Every structure is written in structure tokens, then in C-alpha cells.
Amino acid sequence: MRPRQQDHWTQVYTQKTPSEVSWFQAEPEATLRALERLHVPSSFSFVDVGGGASNLVDALLQRGWDDVTVIDIAGSALAAARQRLGENAARVHWEVADITGWQPPRRYDVWHDRAVFHFLTEPDQRAAYRRTLLNAIAPAGLVIMATFALDGPEKCSGLPVQRYDAETLSAAIGSGFTLVEDWREEHLTPWEASQWFTWCVFRRDQD
Numbered sequence: 001m002r003p004r005q006q007d008h009w010t011q012v013y014t015q016k017t018p019s020e021v022s023w024f025q026a027e028p029e030a031t032l033r034a035l036e037r038l039h040v041p042s043s044f045s046f047v048d049v050g051g052g053a054s055n056l057v058d059a060l061l062q063r064g065w066d067d068v069t070v071i072d073i074a075g076s077a078l079a080a081a082r083q084r085l086g087e088n089a090a091r092v093h094w095e096v097a098d099i100t101g102w103q104p105p106r107r108y109d110v111w112h113d114r115a116v117f118h119f120l121t122e123p124d125q126r127a128a129y130r131r132t133l134l135n136a137i138a139p140a141g142l143v144i145m146a147t148f149a150l151d152g153p154e155k156c157s158g159l160p161v162q163r164y165d166a167e168t169l170s171a172a173i174g175s176g177f178t179l180v181e182d183w184r185e186e187h188l189t190p191w192e193a194s195q196w197f198t199w200c201v202f203r204r205d206q207d
């Protein structure tokens, strides 16, 4: 665990409510549309990496997903999500972990990462992320990732980010994955600032 990173993110979610952060979405539309378009069944296991206090978990539970894990470096983020969900929080597996050092206890059918990978600005961090991903994702599993686009912001939450298009994100994820689809999305922050994202869905190649 990187203590400074963890302190940063723990403070963010202690000082702001989930709807005050720039990455807030009332509805995680891009993810939900992709799951529908790709006919991903709700019986699949799903891990939201760096899920923070996102509403995605609520939307998945409403749609009948019953094997959902949310991981985040900040316990305060997960506490906010759990509080919002009330008794439904017990239907989710929550884990406080740095994704670059996480040892997955099992494999998942869907790996979801919105706005987390782009904080890994050093090659060794990205290599560690890929190691975790390879240990966590099932053969033929789907990897849904969103990062700031090449014309997106240079920083998020005061931290520098690495920006991607589909080509460079595919290269960063590396061999063993096939790009299924990609698209650009304009996210509007709660104060209506425009942020362009690159979205990619990869399928893990069969072993």
C-alpha cells in the first residue's frame, strides 16, 4: 500500500460528499449501456476496481447482479457507499486495497475500472496493475476501462494522470487481451466542466 496515495484518497472522501467530486455520475450510463450492448449476464461476477463511492454498485444490484466486489484504496469511500446502500451493502463484497498490490482470492468475469488506471503514471505501477489484472480476470472475461482521453484533463483530484486513446490504452494493457470496442465520452462534472474520456472494452484471450 502506498501510504501517501491512501491518505490523499481517504481525505478526499472524508472532506467531500460523493456528489461533490468531479467524477460523480448520477447514473453510470456508459458502463450500463456497454453491459447491455454486449449482453453481459447479471449472473457474471463483477469487480469494480477503485470503485470509490460510485453509484455503479447500486445500479448493478437493482439489475439483479449478485456477485459484486468493490475495491478501493480509501476505506472512507467504501464507507460512504455502504452507508448509502443500507442493508443492501451486505450483498456486496467490499475490500480496501491498493490495486497494484492486491492479491485476488479468485477470478472475476468482469473487471471494471473508471478513472483509476490513469493515475498510474510510472511503468512499474502499470506493470503491477497488469499483474493483478492477469490474476483476477477469468479466461474470456471482460475488462471495461475508462481513462481521460488525450484531450482530457491533465490532472484529476490534484494528481497528474496519464491520458490515453484506444490505441495507447490497448498497448498499455498489453498482450493477452483483444479490444472488443472503444468509444469517447464527454463527462460533465457537477460544476459542468467538460472532461473527455476514452472507454475500451477488452476480452481476455483464452489460455
Ligand SMILES: C[S@@+](CC[C@H](N)C(=O)[O-])C[C@H]1O[C@@H](n2cnc3c(N)ncnc32)[C@H](O)[C@@H]1O
Residues within 6 Å of the ligand: 005, 009, 010, 023, 024, 025, 049, 050, 051, 052, 053, 054, 055, 071, 072, 073, 074, 077, 097, 098, 099, 100, 113, 114, 115, 116, 119, 156
Ligand atoms: C477518480 S476516482 C473514480 C471512482 C469511481 N471509479 C467512479 O467512477 O466514480 C478514482 C478512485 O480510485 C481510487 N484509487 C486510486 N488509486 C487507487 C489504487 N492504487 N488502488 C485502488 N484504488 C485506487 C480512489 O480512492 C478513487 O475512489
